[in-house]
Amino acid sequence: FNGSGVMSRPGFLILRSLLLTAVKGKIVRALTQVKYASSVWARLIPTTAFVFPLALKAMADVSVIQEADKLYDDYKVEDAYNLLSKYRDSKCDEYLWRLARIIYEKSKAVDNPEKKKLIFEAFDIIQEALKINDKNFSCYKWNAVLLNKKSEQEGTKQRIQEAENVKANMEKGLELNPxxxxxxxxxxxxxxxxxxxxxxxxxxxxxxxxxxxxxxxxxxxxxxxxxxxxxxxxxxxxxxxxxxxxxxxxxxxxxxxxxxxxxxxxxxxxxxxxxxxxxxxxxxxxx
Incomplete structure (x- = not known):
């Protein structure tokens, strides 16, 4: 069943097959199979809803997110970085935009060329986060920040060229979360x-x-x-x-x-x- 009381196509095909078996005279066996299939399907229903989203986008561990945000709020930059860097390859936008944010925070404590390296690293990460989820306002927020900081490193002309793109990312973020x-x-x-x-x-x-x-x-x-x-x-x-x-x-x-x-x-x-x-x-x- 798809959650609205309507049997899904896989469920319908299973039931049709079993009913055909019953018509052929194997009623007892068919009923046994129906009972078994129903119990299996019932066990599958709670998890099926999560299988497809998980295949499309990695899910974040709420406890990790809460810890990362607390460390950021307490300005424990290195601790937050050490936690989030474990999820660099997670394919999860919630981890990635937070990792980009904390790497940018690290860049404030150093001078070039290390500052530039960190800003460019954070920018690459936020690009990945946006590709994973283009409906996450935080991704647009930090893309605006990092696009601006990256263009600063590239010179006055580049910063001016990117000015409207920076603003567009802010406005998209505000559209998603005013x-x-x-x-x-x-x-x-x-x-x-x-x-x-x-x-x-x-x-x-x-x-x-x-x-x-x-x-x-x-x-x-x-x-x-x-x-x-x-x-x-x-x-x-x-x-x-x-x-x-x-x-x-x-x-x-x-x-x-x-x-x-x-x-x-x-x-x-x-x-x-x-x-x-x-x-x-x-x-x-x-x-």
Missing amino acids: KDASLHHMLGLWCYNVADLPWIQRSIASAVFATPPTSSYEEALESFLKAEEISPNFYCMNLAMIGRCYMKLKNKEKAIEYLSRIKGMTIKTADDKQALKESDEMLKSLK
């Missing part, structure tokens, strides 16, 4: 960086594109505030960028309000430390 605060933050960063593009890079963009990417500090602020609305105080850097946008928009009072909030937050990650440093510098400039 409540992800970090994706809204990333889109805000994209808007801010485009709005803040130096003159020489704008000239390159104009040469590369018939219509170069455009944005504004207002658009950036809108995305950062949306992220904060979804998950208040989730990320020190989001508060720092809100403060930075308000500075660009000449709203000193609001800038001080958001920048001051960072001092009361837990500082764990490399980004947290950077946000604290930048917020201190901005607050000093506002006094």
